[in-house]
Amino acid sequence: MAGEPEFHQSKNHEEEVTSGEQGFAEHDPEGLICSSKSLQGHLTQVPWLLLLLISLGLFLLMLATLVQVSRIRAYSQGQTQDQQGSSSLDKVAVPREQTHSGLEQIQQIQQQLTQFNASLAGLCRPCPWDWELFQGSCYLFSRTLGSWETSASSCEDLGAHLVIVNSVSEQRFMKYWNVRKNQRSWIGLSDHIHEGSWQWVDGSALKFSFWKEGEPNNDGDEDCVELFMDDWNDNKCTEQNFWVCEQPSAPCPHH
Template sequence: MSDSKEPRAQPLGLLEEEELITSGMNFFPRDFGFRQTRGYKSLAGCLGHAPMVLLLLSFTLFTGLLVAILIQVSKNPSSQRQEQSMQEEISQDLTQLKAAVERLCRPCPWEWTFFQGNCYFISNSQRNWHDSVTACQEVGAQLVIIKSDEEQNFLQLQSSRSNRLAWMGLSDLHEENTWQWVDGSPLSPSLRQYWNQGEPNNIGEEDCAEFNGNGWNDDRCSAAKFWICKKSAASCSKDEGWLLSSVSAPLTAHAA
């Protein structure tokens, strides 16, 4: 009985083994290994940029939503009507307030100061003495005439605070050393104490009086200085007078 033998695989030669290995390497790396590596790297790249993409997307959506809301609000007729109604109410209130202020009794014009029944105004510009007299007359007043110690102290304080040399309505133009106010009344002896030491000295034809420092000084009437006007206050009720005098403008208000 003859033994049947299965055919044996022939051993591969070196060349055949090399071809098989090369063939396997070409198949597996190309079809599996290389493509897996490439796909992995692509996926990792996408995941790495995901936060930035999400952030940009969120910002875009938020911006679009905000614009849509603003457009909707601007087109809302109800909001526009409410705003217009509020503006009309405010305008009416201001008109009524202005009318009420105009009806108030003011003892002194705006930019004048009330003191003991009189109104005073000190300028911000400068003129010579004669032009200062005219400036006060043009507003229905006089270049200030001082009649009491209280009035003198008040005016001297205001002049000192403003650091201004200001004309008063006193001169000896008609007769040397005979000082008279612009209304023709003489300077009372009780007020002569307010001349500064050594004044009036009439140096260089100094015939007009000014507030200077803590007292009075005579100077040339042609010199340009500030001036103070005075006139009687308007007649108001007691309540109105006290109310408005408490909010009177300072003496150094703006001048014409």
């Protein structure tokens, strides 16, 4: 029949291919050379594996992106809450009326303190009782009599000394009190250590003098000085006179 030779030809061709493959297999005992069928199987498996790896990579990338986005949102929300908190604190500020009233109260307290300090300054006495203040010094005009030595000791017992006259204004102050009381008063000047060398009780030399006319005359060993009327006179140190003590004044608050 006409179709039989074609059948035998194709069969012979398949046998040739098979025998060829077997020949290659004999020369490749370790299977290093793949057959056409196995190569086609490997080629069909590679795209699916590559697609799986690409899908896995995209999934991981999307997951990392989602994590980063969530972090950014959380950070932005935290900043928003902080801003809202600070703005709420600003809104909870003390009302202006309360602030103004608080300032007024503070000013009133300061005024009261100033008045209180002024009252204390008015009550402050820079000098003890019965002492007179003049140019930063306190003066005590005694009401008892005594010798020059006794008078000097009495002043020292009070933490003072017999008066030392250092200026014209101080001499005028002494004259005023002497005339007012009309009495002789010892001052802290003498020459009982060295005759004719007048010194004050603190050891300083005489610089200003207000002697009466003709004084000092050392009549009968007169070594101590008294304030008599307006000027000075030397007299015996044993005479009984009043005396004048002097000491620095005490500072008062804000003075």
